[in-house]
Amino acid sequence: MKIEGKEYRTIWFEKDQQSVKIIDQTKLPHQFIIKDLKTVKDAINAIKVMEVRGAPLIGGTAAYGIVLAVIENNDLKFIKQSSEDLIRSRPTAINLKWAVDRMIKKLSGANSEEILNAALKEAKNICDEDEKFCENIGLYGLKIIEEIYDNKKDIVNILTHCNAGWLATINWGTATSPIYHAHKKGIPVHVWVDETRPRNQGANLTSYELNEEQIPNTIIADNTGGILMQRGEVDICIVGTDRTLSTGDVCNKIGTYLKALAANDNNVPFYVALPSSTIDWDIKDFKNIPIEERSSEELSHIEGIDADGKLKKVMIYPKKSKTMNLAFDVTPAKYVTGLITEKGICEASTDAIQKMFK
Ligand code: MRU
Numbered sequence: 104m105k106i107e108g109k110e111y112r113t114i115w116f117e118k119d120q121q122s123v124k125i126i127d128q129t130k131l132p133h134q135f136i137i138k139d140l141k142t143v144k145d146a147i148n149a150i151k152v153m154e155v156r157g158a159p160l161i162g163g164t165a166a167y168g169i170v171l172a173v174i175e176n177n178d179l180k181f182i183k184q185s186s187e188d189l190i191r192s193r194p195t196a197i198n199l200k201w202a203v204d205r206m207i208k209k210l211s212g213a214n215s216e217e218i219l220n221a222a223l224k225e226a227k228n229i230c231d232e233d234e235k236f237c238e239n240i241g242l243y244g245l246k247i248i249e250e251i252y253d254n255k256k257d258i259v260n261i262l263t264h265c266n267a268g269w270l271a272t273i274n275w276g277t278a279t280s281p282i283y284h285a286h287k288k289g290i291p292v293h294v295w296v297d298e299t300r301p302r303n304q305g306a307n308l309t310s311y312e313l314n315e316e317q318i319p320n321t322i323i324a325d326n327t328g329g330i331l332m333q334r335g336e337v338d339i340c341i342v343g344t345d346r347t348l349s350t351g352d353v354c355n356k357i358g359t360y361l362k363a364l365a366a367n368d369n370n371v372p373f374y375v376a377l378p379s380s381t382i383d384w385d386i387k388d389f390k391n392i393p394i395e396e397r398s399s400e401e402l403s404h405i406e407g408i409d410a411d412g413k414l415k416k417v418m419i420y421p422k423k424s425k426t427m428n429l430a431f432d433v434t435p436a437k438y439v440t441g442l443i444t445e446k447g448i449c450e451a452s453t454d455a456i457q458k459m460f461k
Contacts, residue, residue: 113274126138168203169203240378264358339372342374348383403424405417
């Protein structure tokens with residue numbers, strides 16, 4: 104997708120420099136900086152501090168992290184140790200482990216001459232596949248938006264939470280892909296963008312990328328969705344996910360659950376868009392999903408630009424107050440209208456998911 108009219112993907116390998124390029128998302132929307140990852144430690148750090156984030160992009164970065172490990176030292180012991188360190192870098196998005204496991208499986212049989220090419224090929228396959236899957240998600244999701252537009256014959260208002268846009272994937276996004284496809288087809292859409300405290304991925308990333316594609320959008324405080332739904336100002340909610348269980352329970356950015364409850368109470372369809380790499384086939388009880396707890400500073404401090412255009416971090420909480428910063432919650436399957444996947448749309452249930460993917 105575009106930034107200042109130029110097409111980008113979120114991650115790519117620069118052969119001449121033997122380095123991985125990323126867009127540093129901690130600096131958006133105020134600064135657009137392309138950063139080099141030269142070592143597997145750089146990749147781990149980029150995931151930890153969220154220079155890259157969003158489940159599919161975390162997976163893509165982990166895949167290229169293995170490439171960087173191979174460049175540093177192609178001994179299988181070092182690569183395996185690096186893969187474990189990568190998996191530990193963030194706990195909730197399942198795409199991370201999925202991508203690392205896929206890379207290790209591919210490299211296990213490769214000899215020292217072919218291992219780098221094999222790693223590069225597989226990392227590129229993982230990213231290309233994600234781009235294709237997200238494009239397909241868009242084409243299936245487009246049908247839902249089209250149907251709403253055919254009935255309403257007016258602007259379709261879509262609410263989304265966090266950033267499940269192209270910046271969270273390799274390209275297109277998951278939740279945003281149907282929106283981009285609808286916009287390209289000439290369907291008038293308007294997006295309610297949840298700010299998504301504490302890191303403000305909605306405001307800083309989703310609104311930013313929609314602006315760059317000239318898609319009308321309005322940032323709202325996280326608690327505004329409920330009243331908008333009561334007023335009939337939301338036609339559909341579409342969100343992404345970091346891990347969806349084979350039971351249909353959906354783990355996503357903190358606050359998603361409350362949106363789903365409000366949608367359910369107001370008969371607003373609530374869809375979750377995901378590539379199959381986000382499905383966890385092992386955990387059956389959502390209480391066993393590892394929920395990331397991040398630093399309290401993300402809550403107590405806020406960053407923005409001051410009157411002189413300088414980036415500044417300020418404290419907004421009382422010094423003595425305790426904080427708790429859980430990064431994800433789980434929306435039970437019963438509140439999910441449907442899953443929009445690369446293979447089509449299905450019910451959020453064990454049977455429907457099995458039928459679609461197994
Ligand atoms: O903490 P983040 O910014 O990595 O969380 C991102 C989300 O929760 C997204 O909604 C999810 O990864 C889906 S991305 C297509």
